[in-house]
Amino acid sequence: MLFGSSGIRRKYDQILIDTALKVGSALAYRSSDIIIGMDTRTTSPLLSHLIVSGVLGSGGTARTAGVVPTPTVAYATRVSRAGCMITASHNPEEYNGLKLFNPDGSSFTQSQQTEMEELLKSRYWTDWQHQGTERVIDAITPHKNAILNTVQIEPDIPVVLDCGNGAGCTLSPSLLADAGIKAVCLNCNPSGHFARPSEPLEEHLGYVGEMVRRTHARCGVVHDGDADRMMAFDNKGRYIGGDHLLLLFARYMDAKRVVTTSDASMIIDDVAEVRRTPVGDTYVSEELLSWGDFGGEPSGAWIFPKVSLCPDGPHAAALFCEIASQWNIAEEIDAMPSYPIIRESMASPLARETVAALGATSPTDGIRIADEGGWYLIRASGTEPKIRITAEGKTLAKAKDMLAKGKERIRQGKTA
Numbered sequence: 001m002l003f004g005s006s007g008i009r010r011k012y013d014q015i016l017i018d019t020a021l022k023v024g025s026a027l028a029y030r031s032s033d034i035i036i037g038m039d040t041r042t043t044s045p046l047l048s049h050l051i052v053s054g055v056l057g058s059g060g061t062a063r064t065a066g067v068v069p070t071p072t073v074a075y076a077t078r079v080s081r082a083g084c085m086i087t088a089s090h091n092p093e094e095y096n097g098l099k100l101f102n103p104d105g106s107s108f109t110q111s112q113q114t115e116m117e118e119l120l121k122s123r124y125w126t127d128w129q130h131q132g133t134e135r136v137i138d139a140i141t142p143h144k145n146a147i148l149n150t151v152q153i154e155p156d157i158p159v160v161l162d163c164g165n166g167a168g169c170t171l172s173p174s175l176l177a178d179a180g181i182k183a184v185c186l187n188c189n190p191s192g193h194f195a196r197p198s199e200p201l202e203e204h205l206g207y208v209g210e211m212v213r214r215t216h217a218r219c220g221v222v223h224d225g226d227a228d229r230m231m232a233f234d235n236k237g238r239y240i241g242g243d244h245l246l247l248l249f250a251r252y253m254d255a256k257r258v259v260t261t262s263d264a265s266m267i268i269d270d271v272a273e274v275r276r277t278p279v280g281d282t283y284v285s286e287e288l289l290s291w292g293d294f295g296g297e298p299s300g301a302w303i304f305p306k307v308s309l310c311p312d313g314p315h316a317a318a319l320f321c322e323i324a325s326q327w328n329i330a331e332e333i334d335a336m337p338s339y340p341i342i343r344e345s346m347a348s349p350l351a352r353e354t355v356a357a358l359g360a361t362s363p364t365d366g367i368r369i370a371d372e373g374g375w376y377l378i379r380a381s382g383t384e385p386k387i388r389i390t391a392e393g394k395t396l397a398k399a400k401d402m403l404a405k406g407k408e409r410i411r412q413g414k415t416a
Helices: 014-031 044-057 070-079 110-119 140-148 172-178 206-215 242-253 266-270 281-288 313-326 329-334 351-357 396-412
Strands: 008-011 033-038 061-067 082-086 095-101 133-136 158-162 182-186 219-223 230-233 257-261 273-277 294-297 301-303 341-347 367-371 374-380 386-393
Touching: 008 014, 014 033, 014 044, 014 082, 014 095, 014 110, 033 044, 033 070, 044 061, 044 082, 044 095, 044 133, 061 070, 070 082, 070 095, 070 140, 070 313, 095 110, 140 172, 140 313, 158 172, 158 206, 158 313, 172 182, 172 313, 182 206, 206 219, 206 230, 219 313, 230 242, 230 313, 242 257, 242 266, 242 294, 242 301, 242 313, 242 329, 257 281, 273 281, 281 294, 281 301, 301 313, 341 396, 351 374, 351 386, 367 396, 374 396, 386 396
Parallel strands: 033 061, 033 082, 061 133, 158 182, 158 219, 257 273, 257 294
Antiparallel strands: 008 095, 082 095, 219 230, 294 301, 341 386, 367 374, 374 386
């Protein structure tokens, strides 16, 4: 499969170049009117031109938004028939890729991706009399206004914002300024080279917490390369784990029905009815099509279905700042439960076959087994010959017990 769990993504090479032209042509044949945006990577303009060329050469309309966050493209797609974002999200600069969206902001579903795979096998070029049209659009303003209409933030609160030199630079600084926030901006130059690793993990962001403390900020917010993710720091300059962010958002919004992934902590079950999907924001988005008030996964993808079905880092940043203006974030996080989670991996040259034999429909999605006090997840790595095991328990002893059960199930090859 060319498509992974979040579109097409690979190191920049000839295959990606050729694929971009084919995707543009197939999109024009399938949808005729396409919104196109890109992140700040040095290879994004070329890939954008190729997508546009494919659309025009097949008689479609290409609405180009320039450098914008992924959720901005997803939001803009409501006035079109499909959207295409050139990005490799949180991957390093040498990667790039394509994400495809429906008019409701949701990513192409598995069936739609399969349809695209088939369309890419043909060409849909039209003659000189039926070439398509390119139109430059402002996608930032409508998205920004939609977010501002949903938040109410105490004016002049100090906040630290780190865009990581990614596409969030084109929206989040002005969004927070228009919301009345005094933001200290770090890495908000869309240079195409990331000053830090793009994935917003704690080990990449120690300086942000220090800046929060030095400036006496109410919080810190951080984006990845295309700003579909948002992670955060509390008013003490401490990094907030994704499970606690999920719980914080759900509590603040009083979300009764939450969609999250199979690896998310069970602390969310204490405040809402929960449906779990395989790991990947595409699966969360697809479930939210029919059920749920709010969705997200601990990696930092937060989805607000009343605005869009795409993970929206700028929206999450603005909402988190609203929470910080109303609540003492550090006190709220300290009051939350925290259950032990253990993650291990086992080398296995037949990882996919082994997990499939355990009953998993998709080996990389895996299987999740839960009881009253804990759960374990067994899944095949999508990139390495390994089986990954995650276990959580309300006590460390329970987490260790669930981990042992998962390992034993793998050894015995049980399917039930």
